[in-house]
Amino acid sequence: MQTLITDSPAEAAGFINRGEIVAFPTETVYGLGADITNESAVRMIFKAKGRPQDNPLIIHIHDPEQVSDIAETIPAAAQTLMTCFFPGPLTLVLKKKTGISSAVTAGLATVGIRCPENPVTRAFLRCCAHPVAAPSANISGKPSSTDWRTVYHDLHGKISCILKGKESSIGLESTIVDCSTDPPALLRAGAISLEQLRSALPDIMVASAPAHDEQPRSPGLKYLHYSPSAAVIVVDPEDIPEMPDSGSAYIGLTPPQGHFRKTCLCSDIETYAFRLFRFFRECDRDNIATIYCERPPQSGIGRAIRDRLKRAGGEH
Ligand code: TXA
Ligand code: MG
Numbered sequence: 001m002q003t004l005i006t007d008s009p010a011e012a013a014g015f016i017n018r019g020e021i022v023a024f025p026t027e028t029v030y031g032l033g034a035d036i037t038n039e040s041a042v043r044m045i046f047k048a049k050g051r052p053q054d055n056p057l058i059i060h061i062h063d064p065e066q067v068s069d070i071a072e073t074i075p076a077a078a079q080t081l082m083t084c085f086f087p088g089p090l091t092l093v094l095k096k097k098t099g100i101s102s103a104v105t106a107g108l109a110t111v112g113i114r115c116p117e118n119p120v121t122r123a124f125l126r127c128c129a130h131p132v133a134a135p136s137a138n139i140s141g142k143p144s145s146t147d148w149r150t151v152y153h154d155l156h157g158k159i160s161c162i163l164k165g166k167e168s169s170i171g172l173e174s175t176i177v178d179c180s181t182d183p184p185a186l187l188r189a190g191a192i193s194l195e196q197l198r199s200a201l202p203d204i205m206v207a208s209a210p211a212h213d214e215q216p217r218s219p220g221l222k223y224l225h226y227s228p229s230a231a232v233i234v235v236d237p238e239d240i241p242e243m244p245d246s247g248s249a250y251i252g253l254t255p256p257q258g259h260f261r262k263t264c265l266c267s268d269i270e271t272y273a274f275r276l277f278r279f280f281r282e283c284d285r286d287n288i289a290t291i292y293c294e295r296p297p298q299s300g301i302g303r304a305i306r307d308r309l310k311r312a313g314g315e316h
């Protein structure tokens with residue numbers, strides 16, 4: 001399959017409307033989309049990514065009004081979060097309408113819905129005839145793609161089109177909040193922090209890690225994820241090695257004492273989030289064996305960075 005690269009949202013949307021799959025930019029990470037009403041297109045996403053069938057997709061909309069076409073009901077808590085954070089890096093899990101294909105929801109009774117803020121994403125979604133189901137645009141298990149070249153590296157020849165936009169400004173996936181339960185629960189940390197969520201909804205819970213034999217509330221959370229080929233080791237500032245092996249790299253906020261083959265020193269926590277997946281990819285390209293990652297504070301987007309580091313294999 002030929003993969004067309006375009007910077008025209010309308011041209012990219014044309015592929016979606018003809019039942020093909022298209023990668024597109026968002027402010028969090030790039031997505032790989034299909035028309036939610038076209039089951040064979042939705043199935044092509046799973047095939048192109050090598051994604052497990054039981055992992056549901058997020059539905060992307062350009063107008064918050066569309067939530068009522070997809071969700072059975074909109075509880076007051078969801079309405080509050082939509083008012084505060086749509087459009088933006090937030091996904092709400094709600095009870096789905098019966099018409100929503102189980103190919104999208106992997107058979108769940110709920111559905112994830114996100115309204116991105118990036119103007120190119122919104123222009124693209126507006127040109128699509130229906131909402132767009134999309135996971136992140138990477139081979140399953142690899143770090144999400146934050147720029148179109150990484151999408152091309154992972155998926156060229158397997159998808160019809162890449163809508164070329166800027167590098168994703170946040171660099172980590174959306175915050176996911178389950179509003180199908182009362183009180184709502186944070187399922188995946190992201191750029192909308194727990195502190196921000198609680199300022200809008202004080203009783204929000206943090207979904208606890210599932211026990212070994214228990215089904216997690218977000219199916220995707222049971223998979224090893226975001227993993228570079230290199231080993232990921234999470235360290236507190238005082239444990240950053242002073243005599244690292246020659247094949248080692250470092251990313252974090254604290255300047256290291258020792259010499260690493262690659263270093264990504266981040267001036268603040270947002271930059272750490274923005275650079276993390278790109279750095280993982282660069283380390284793989286340069287055959288780095290071990291990436292030392294400074295453990296960030298558990299606040300703001302630091303919670304999301306910690307979560308991704310943990311699931312990239314850094315803490316077992
Ligand atoms: O920022 C993002 O969320 C990006 C961009 C492209 O929008 N998308 C993204 O999709 O990260 P993906 O598929 O890589 O991660 C979606 C996560 C998965 O862990 C999936 O299990 C979970 O959302 N999810 C989707 N629908 C769900 C539902 N109904 N209930 C619980 N979890 C759900
Ligand atoms: Mg993903």
